[in-house]
Amino acid sequence: MQDFFDFSRQQLQGLCSERFSVPILHADTLFREAYKAFLSHPWQASQLPKKLQETMSVEFSTEAVRADQERLSRYDHSVKFLAKLGDGELVETVLMPERGRVTVCISSQVGCAQACTFCYTGRMGLKRNLSAGEIVGQVMMANSWIRQHPGWLSKLGYPEGTLITNVVFMGMGEPLDNVENVSRSLDILNDPLGLNLSLRRISVSTAGHLDGIKEILRLQPKVTLALSLHASTERERSQLMPINRKWPITEVLAFLKKQYAGTKKSILIQYTVIHGVNDSLEHAARLVELLRGLPIKLNLIPLNDVEPTRFTAPDPARLEAFRDFVHQNQVRVMIRYSKGQDIGAACGQLVVQ
């Protein structure tokens, strides 16, 4: 079976003309029926030619990603899905309602090769990349769940019919180790006849994969980039994030400064604050210097220490002092508490047990 969600509209147009010898506008119908009408068999739309209907019903599926388990947070209403892929592998997907938005955090790989020392996913190692269809399939799975549970958003005051508004590639995996499929998934998610999610509402997060940053900005210049920083010196960052030995952060930031100069775009910087590791005012001062000249928004994310490891969550008073120092130095900064901490869905907690 071929995964329908793996096909962009342009690829479906190619199928229509080359394989089925039918007008390419049928690709538009297929796209609308799948992404706007949420039909699980979009090829059964009555206006489609019989030959196309029959062949696609035998050869295509929209079920390459299925929700195997789901857990609803009692505290912040987020929902964590264990998503089962066609070959039985599992990844995690998290839905988060917040301030009028509905954000889905999606995975781009089964596991991750980058082995950041504080991250549960990093301990799994890399099993494989997700296809574009498996990335899109997570968004569709989460949207289907919202449609099947209308009370989830209505009790939070969202208008009827609200679906996912934002996508963040911050689940399992380093998205830029899988840049080609991530870029193809953006084409599909962004298509105006499909989910029509603006690239401004899609954030691709990276641990600092410089080759991948160059490639994704070439392929998708409008996408929002999020950089996981987590340290303020090369030495400390290399200890926390081995990727820093290949692409030192000063090199990555120098490239970004050049790339974003004169644009109105900004980069989201994620800094996981870890007790005794990167939470002092000296760290804050170095961070301010490191980021000087870059159009950024800085998120300080207190570490989630759900299981005993050598890393623990920061002291709240130190965290606030860190935030205040950075803020006084003209950096746009927020403390962001990870959602879904009680369901193992917070940043750095995603791991398939």
Ligand code: SF4
């Ligand atoms: S933090 Fe991101 S890049 Fe690092 S190991 Fe975890 S999933 Fe991979």
